[in-house]
Amino acid sequence: MSLILHVDDDTVMRNLVSGYLKDLGHDVVSAENGLEGMKLAEDIGPDLILMDIDMPVLDGYAATQQLREKGYHGLIAAVTASERVKDLANAVVAGCDDFIPKPLGDDFPDLVKLILQRKDEIGKEELLTEDEFFD
Amino acid sequence: MIDDSFIEKLKVEFLESTEDSLDLIEEMINQSLQGQVGNDKAFEEIMRQVHSIKGTAASVGFPITTTIAHRLEDYLEGGTSITEPLGSGVGQYCDKIRGIISDGKEPPASETASMLRSLPMSHDGGDFDINVLDVEVLLVSPSKMITKIVRNELMQCGFRVVRAVGAMEAFQLAVRSQPDAMVFAQTLDELAGADLERAFKAMALTSDKPIGVLTSFSLDHPAWHGLPEDVMIIRTGRIHFPDDMGDFLAHIQSEFL
Numbered sequence: 429m430s431l432i433l434h435v436d437d438d439t440v441m442r443n444l445v446s447g448y449l450k451d452l453g454h455d456v457v458s459a460e461n462g463l464e465g466m467k468l469a470e471d472i473g474p475d476l477i478l479m480d481i482d483m484p485v486l487d488g489y490a491a492t493q494q495l496r497e498k499g500y501h502g503l504i505a506a507v508t509a510s511e512r513v514k515d516l517a518n519a520v521v522a523g524c525d526d527f528i529p530k531p532l533g534d535d536f537p538d539l540v541k542l543i544l545q546r547k548d549e550i551g552k553e554e555l556l557t558e559d560e561f562f563d
Numbered sequence: 564m565i566d567d568s569f570i571e572k573l574k575v576e577f578l579e580s581t582e583d584s585l586d587l588i589e590e591m592i593n594q595s596l597q598g599q600v601g602n603d604k605a606f607e608e609i610m611r612q613v614h615s616i617k618g619t620a621a622s623v624g625f626p627i628t629t630t631i632a633h634r635l636e637d638y639l640e641g642g643t644s645i646t647e648p649l650g651s652g653v654g655q656y657c658d659k660i661r662g663i664i665s666d667g668k669e670p671p672a673s674e675t676a677s678m679l680r681s682l683p684m685s686h687d688g689g690d691f692d693i694n695v696l697d698v699e700v701l702l703v704s705p706s707k708m709i710t711k712i713v714r715n716e717l718m719q720c721g722f723r724v725v726r727a728v729g730a731m732e733a734f735q736l737a738v739r740s741q742p743d744a745m746v747f748a749q750t751l752d753e754l755a756g757a758d759l760e761r762a763f764k765a766m767a768l769t770s771d772k773p774i775g776v777l778t779s780f781s782l783d784h785p786a787w788h789g790l791p792e793d794v795m796i797i798r799t800g801r802i803h804f805p806d807d808m809g810d811f812l813a814h815i816q817s818e819f820l
Contacts, residue, residue: 438615440577444622447573451565482614509618512705512728513752531621531629 430544431455431472435465435491436480436507444532445478445507452537462491469495469502475547476503476540478528481510481519489522496523505543507532570623577623578664584612585657585664592650602644609653610639616660627669630679630739631659637726638685652683676741684723685714696721698819701742703733703759705752709777709799713746713808720812730754734762737769744815745769746797749778749786757786757794764791773818775811 432454434445442458449456457472459465462479463486469477477495481488492504506519509530516527526543528536588609595605617632635656639649659682663669670678680699700717704710705728714724725740727733730753737745745763747756754762756776763769775795780786782796795814797807 437611438580438619440573440580440619440623441615443576444573444619447565447569482611484611509614514705530618531626533622 429453429455430475430547431457432476432478432540433457433459433465433469433472433474434478435459435462435483435488436478437461437483438480441480441530441532445536448532448536449540452540462486462488466491466495469500470498473500474502476505476544478505478507478540479524481506481508481515489518492519492522492524503543503546573623574625574667577619577625578667581616581620581628581660582664584616585661588612588653588657592645592653595645596647596650605645606639610636613639625663625669627675627678627739628660628663630675630736631656631663631682633732633736634679634682634725638683640685655683672739675739679740680723684718684725694721695723696819697723698743698815699723699725699740700815701725701727701733701737701740701745703727703730703746703751703756704748704777705729705750706748709748713777716808716812717746720816722815728752730759733759737763737766741768742772743819744773744775746775746777746811749776749780755786757790760790760794764794773811773815 432449434442434449434456436442436445436458437460442460446456446458457468457474459468461483465477465479466486479488479492488506495504503526504524506516506524506527507530508515508519508527510516519527525546528539591600591605591608594600595602613632613635617629617636620626620628620632635653638652638656659678680697684695700722702710702713702717702724704713704726710726714726717724725736725742727736730751733747747759749756751759756778760774760776763772763774773793773795775797777797777799779799787796795807795811797811798804
């Protein structure tokens, strides 16, 4: 069982993801924008953050980057409807470990399980800088 | 396993929240037209609401609504400012989604393509008086610049254009929109354009449709080995693009006009 923070400005999406994750036996906390998510992450130290990208107040890129700068070393997965490699690369550069595509499909629980399997490897690999990523 | 009653509850929530989103979109348009809200702020909010509908709809069982929202995103990307015509076009998209909300269900698959085609298309085709034809071209390219150039060429000839950025999105749109012709960039994120063409040529739905591939490769490049003979190669660059694109446009026109 893991503690998962889900950050998304869409109420239906928050409820849907929360339902899926609780069904898998995880504890779930939700936030409705990047700023709120960042504060909650600092308070609760989740094992995984599912981060929407396009949000008001503070978007997913900025929230992820700031969390990494503040020393958060847990897993962060971008949840995005974008298929553009550039957007996904930006998410990785900001500090995301993986991504989950929207709309969510039946494979969502399996994707979360796969990402959480990497929990034990945290800290073993250094985050890439933007220059290193594009090298 | 999540039970059906939970999903049903979420569907109701989705319908309610989407109605709120549509109200907000229309309010932003009206306020922008009246000068009460800045153009950029209104555009940003509208795009966010549309993006949210696109991401959520199919997750709770409304895939056609996701496609409508996708096309609305495409429509909005063709504009730079909120005008009366753009507001009117957005209103038509909102009406379609409202219809689905009102029914609580999506139209049958047999009606989807015609419903999607009744929606207005991006209007960045210049100021020419164009007779828009009922011929839809699926344009697949991750590049905004290539999309803008090729879409403009197609729209100048009166063709309707729907855009996808990658192969998976192209398959979804092709199934739901049933395009009359297709243009793929050779360099795509997940699958080479030539492979995408082979796949579309193998599907009954699209096997007899004209297909062009946009590329900077020369005609003797190994990527073209085994490509169906009727697939047209449209070379980019100043030397070849005008002629190759012209040939492709003439080919579509001969098929449909």
